[in-house]
Amino acid sequence: MTVAKTTSDSKVSRRQFIGYAWAVAVIALFAQAAGALYQFVQPIVQAGGFGGKVNAGNVNEFAVDTVSTVREMHGFVSRVEPQGALTMSWTCTHLGCTVPWVESEKQFHCPCHGSLYNTKGEVTGGPAPRPLDLYPSEVVGDELVVDTSQTIQRTKFDQSQITPFPKGA
Amino acid sequence: MESTFNRATNFVTRSRVWRSFFRHGMPDNEMDRSLVMTTNIFFHLHPVKVNRRSLRVTYSFGLGIISAILFLTLTVTGVLLMFYYVPATTLAYSTMKDLQTTIPLGQLARNMHRWSAHLMVLAVILHMVRVFYTGAYKPPREFNWLVGVVLLLLTLGASFTGYLLPWDQLSYWAITVGTNIASYAPVLGSTARSILLGGSEVGQNTLIRFYALHVIIIPLGLILLISLHLWRVRKDGGLAGQEIPEERLEIASLKE
Amino acid sequence: MAAEIKDQKTENIFPSAPTKTYQLMELVRGTSPMANKGPDNTVFSFPVVALIEVLLLLGTTLLVFVFSLLRNAPLEDIANPTVTTNPAKAPWYFVGLQELLEHMHPLVAGVLIPSVLVLFLVVIPYLDNDRTGAGRWFTSQRGRRITLLSAIYAVIVMPLLIVLDNTFNLREMLRGVAPELISQIILPGLIITLAAWLPMLILLRWKPTMREVILCLFTVMFVSAIVLTLSGFLFRGPGFKLYLPWAMPGGYNPLSGL
Ligand code: HEM
Numbered sequence: 046m047t048v049a050k051t052t053s054d055s056k057v058s059r060r061q062f063i064g065y066a067w068a069v070a071v072i073a074l075f076a077q078a079a080g081a082l083y084q085f086v087q088p089i090v091q092a093g094g095f096g097g098k099v100n101a102g103n104v105n106e107f108a109v110d111t112v113s114t115v116r117e118m119h120g121f122v123s124r125v126e127p128q129g130a131l132t133m134s135w136t137c138t139h140l141g142c143t144v145p146w147v148e149s150e151k152q153f154h155c156p157c158h159g160s161l162y163n164t165k166g167e168v169t170g171g172p173a174p175r176p177l178d179l180y181p182s183e184v185v186g187d188e189l190v191v192d193t194s195q196t197i198q199r200t201k202f203d204q205s206q207i208t209p210f211p212k213g214a
Numbered sequence: 215m216e217s218t219f220n221r222a223t224n225f226v227t228r229s230r231v232w233r234s235f236f237r238h239g240m241p242d243n244e245m246d247r248s249l250v251m252t253t254n255i256f257f258h259l260h261p262v263k264v265n266r267r268s269l270r271v272t273y274s275f276g277l278g279i280i281s282a283i284l285f286l287t288l289t290v291t292g293v294l295l296m297f298y299y300v301p302a303t304t305l306a307y308s309t310m311k312d313l314q315t316t317i318p319l320g321q322l323a324r325n326m327h328r329w330s331a332h333l334m335v336l337a338v339i340l341h342m343v344r345v346f347y348t349g350a351y352k353p354p355r356e357f358n359w360l361v362g363v364v365l366l367l368l369t370l371g372a373s374f375t376g377y378l379l380p381w382d383q384l385s386y387w388a389i390t391v392g393t394n395i396a397s398y399a400p401v402l403g404s405t406a407r408s409i410l411l412g413g414s415e416v417g418q419n420t421l422i423r424f425y426a427l428h429v430i431i432i433p434l435g436l437i438l439l440i441s442l443h444l445w446r447v448r449k450d451g452g453l454a455g456q457e458i459p460e461e462r463l464e465i466a467s468l469k470e
Numbered sequence: 471m472a473a474e475i476k477d478q479k480t481e482n483i484f485p486s487a488p489t490k491t492y493q494l495m496e497l498v499r500g501t502s503p504m505a506n507k508g509p510d511n512t513v514f515s516f517p518v519v520a521l522i523e524v525l526l527l528l529g530t531t532l533l534v535f536v537f538s539l540l541r542n543a544p545l546e547d548i549a550n551p552t553v554t555t556n557p558a559k560a561p562w563y564f565v566g567l568q569e570l571l572e573h574m575h576p577l578v579a580g581v582l583i584p585s586v587l588v589l590f591l592v593v594i595p596y597l598d599n600d601r602t603g604a605g606r607w608f609t610s611q612r613g614r615r616i617t618l619l620s621a622i623y624a625v626i627v628m629p630l631l632i633v634l635d636n637t638f639n640l641r642e643m644l645r646g647v648a649p650e651l652i653s654q655i656i657l658p659g660l661i662i663t664l665a666a667w668l669p670m671l672i673l674l675r676w677k678p679t680m681r682e683v684i685l686c687l688f689t690v691m692f693v694s695a696i697v698l699t700l701s702g703f704l705f706r707g708p709g710f711k712l713y714l715p716w717a718m719p720g721g722y723n724p725l726s727g728l
C-alpha cells in the first residue's frame with residue numbers, strides 16, 4: 046500500500062494539532078465553568094431599609110456641639126458647628142467593629158482595638174487608618190435625609206464634608 | 215458445651231453469607247492477619263506489617279491518628295446538631311437555645327462538637343510540629359507535608375466557619391473582625407471578603423454561606439485529603455521514624 | 471586474590487568452609503538494596519495497630535465526653551450589630567494575629583505575615599531536602615541545642631517587644647510626625663523581620679546545615695506564635711488593653727470566649 050505523504054513544513058502533525066485543539070477546548074471549558082462559578086457567588090444586592098435613604102430626623106433635634114446616634118442609619122449625626130452637621134458611619138475603619146459615642150470621654154472609642162475619633166471623625170489614637178466614613182446627606186424641608194447606600198472614605202476632615210443646615214435650625 | 219459453641223461459630227463463619235462478606239478466616243495466623251489488612255477497605259490503609267520503631271509513643275505521640283479520630287467525632291456530633299439547627303438569622307440562635315434547654319442530650323452534643331473542634335485544631339498543630347521536629351517532611355515525604363499544610367488550613371477554615379453558626383455576640387464580632395482583616399489584602403481582598411460574606415456586612419447571606427462551607431464543602435475536602443494523606447504515608451514507605459539512623463547502618467565489625 | 475588477603479575480622483564474621491560453595495569476599499562501605507532495612511523488626515498490623523487505634527479512639531472520645539460534662543460550650547447574647555462586645559476577640563487560634571494587629575497595620579499583621587508563614591511552611595521540604603536524620607527528633611544533638619536556644623530567645627524577646635510597644639507605642643509617638651506608611655507598615659515590619667532573623671546571625675557563624683537554619687527559623691516563629699496567642703488570649707481585657715489574667719476589670723474572664 047502506498048501512502049501519499051502530504052508535504053508540509055509544519056513541525057506539528059495533524060494528529061498533534063487536533064490533540065492541542067482538544068486540550069485548549071477542555072481548558073477553555075473549565076475556565077468558563079470557573080467564570081460562571083465566580084458570577085454565581087457574587088453577593089446579592091438588596092434594596093430597602095438600611096442601604097437606602099434614611100430619614101435621620103428633624104434638623105432641630107441635633108443641637109450644636111452634640112453627637113446623636115441614629116440606629117436606622119447605622120451612624121452618627123455630629124453637629125460640629127451651627128451651620129451644619131456631619132453624617133458619619135459607625136463602622137470602625139480599622140476592622141469593622143461598631144464604634145460607640147462615649148459621652149463621658151467626648152469622643153468615639155472603639156472597644157475592639159481602642160481606636161479614638163474626635164467629633165469630626167478624625168483619628169486621635171489607636172490603629173484606625175482613616176477617619177470615620179461619611180454618608181452623603183441633604184436637608185429636605187426640615188428633615189435630614191441620609192443616603193446609606195454608599196459610604197465616602199476620606200483621609201482628613203475638611204469644610205466641604207459638612208451638610209449645611211437651614212438658617213435658624 | 216464447647217463443641218456446641220464451636221459448631222455454632224463454624225456454622226456462621228462457614229456460611230455462604232458470612233464468606234461473601236469477609237474474605238478471610240479467623241485472624242489467628244499470619245495468613246489471615248495479612249488478609250484482614252488487604253481485603254478490608256478500612257484496614258487496607260495499613261501495611262500488613264509495621265516496624266516496631268514507628269510505633270514508639272515518643273515518636274509520633276499518635277497525634278495524626280488523634281486528629282483523624284476527632285474529625286470522626288466531629289462528623290457524628292455535627293450531624294446530630296444538624297437535626298435541629300436552622301441557618302437563618304432569625305432562628306439560628308433560638309435553635310441553639312433549644313438544643314441546650316429542651317432537647318434531651320442536646321447540650322452534650324453541642325459541648326462535644328465544640329470541644330472536639332478546639333481539640334482538633336490543637337492536635338493538628340501539634341502533629342505538624344512533631345512532623346517538623348522529627349524531620350519527617352524530608353524526601354520522599356515533601357508532597358505529604360504539602361497535603362498536611364492544606365489540611366491545616368482546611369481545619370482552621372472548618373473551625374472558623376463553624377464559629378459563626380450559633381449567631382451570638384461572640385460569633386458575630388469574631389467573624390466581623392476576622393473577615394475585615396481579609397479586606398486589607400491588596401487587589402483580591404475586598405472581593406474575597408464580599409464573596410465570603412455574600413454582601414458588605416455579616417448577615418443572612420453570610421450565615422448560609424458559612425453553613426454550606428462548614429457542613430459540606432470543607433468536610434468533603436477534609437475527607438478527600440485525609441484519605442490522600444494516609445495513603446501517601448504508606449506509599450512513602452511508612453513513618454520516617456522507622457528509618458534507622460545512619461550510624462547503625464554500619465556493620466558492627468567495621469566499627470571496631 | 472582478594473580472598474587471600476582477607477583479614478582476620480572477615481574470617482570471624484563469615485568463616486570460609488570448604489563445604490560451602492559461596493563465601494564472603496570483602497566488606498565494603500556502601501548502600502545495598504538492604505540499606506535502611508536493618509534486621510526484621512516488624513509486627514503484624516492486626517491486631518497490634520488495630521488495638522492501638524481502638525484505644526486511642528476510646529481515650530480521645532472519653533476525654534472529650536468527660537470535659538463536655540464538666541464545661542458547657544459558651545453561648546452569649548444573640549448577635550447584635552449595633553453593640554460590639556468589649557473586648558471582641560477572635561477564636562483562640564487567631565488571637566495571636568489579633569495581638570499582632572494591635573501593634574501594626576492590618577496589611578502587615580493580617581495579610582503579609584500570615585502569607586509569609588504559610589509560604590514558609592510550603593517551602594520547608596524543598597529548602598531542606600537532605601534525607602539524613604529524617605525520623606529523628608531534632609536530627610542531632612546540635613539540632614536539639616539550636617532548637618532550645620531559639621525557643622529561649624523567642625520566649626524572652628517577644629514578650630519584651632509586646633510590653634515595649636505597649637509602653638512606648640510606635641504608632642502614637644509618631645502620629646503626626648511620620649506618615650502611617652512608616653510608623654505602621656515599614657518600621658514594625660522591619661522590627662519583626664529583624665527579630666526573626668537575629669538568631670540567624672549567630673547561627674551562621676556555626677556553619678549550620680540547612681536543617682539547622684530551618685530548625686532555628688521555625689522555632690522562633692512557632693514560639694512567637696505561642697507567645698502572641700497567650701498574650702492575646704489571657705492578657706488582653708476590655709478595650710484590648712493589657713491586664714493580668716486574674717485581675718481583669720469588670721469581672722471579664724478571658725477563658726469565657728472558648
Ligand atoms: C486533618 C489533619 C491531619 C490528619 C487527620 C493527619 C493524619 C496523619 C496520620 C494518621 C499520620 C500517621 C502518623 C501519625 O499518626 O503521626 C500522619 C503522618 C504525617 N503527616 Fe499528617 N495529618 C493531618 C495534618 C497534617 C499537617 C498539618 C501536616 C504538616 C504540615 C502533616 C504532615 C504529615 C507528614 C509529613 C506525615 C508523615 C510523618 C512521618 O513519616 O513520620 N499532616 N498524618
Ligand code: FES
Pocket residue numbers: 137138139140141142155156157158159160171172173
Ligand atoms: S475595629 Fe475599631 S479599633 Fe479595631
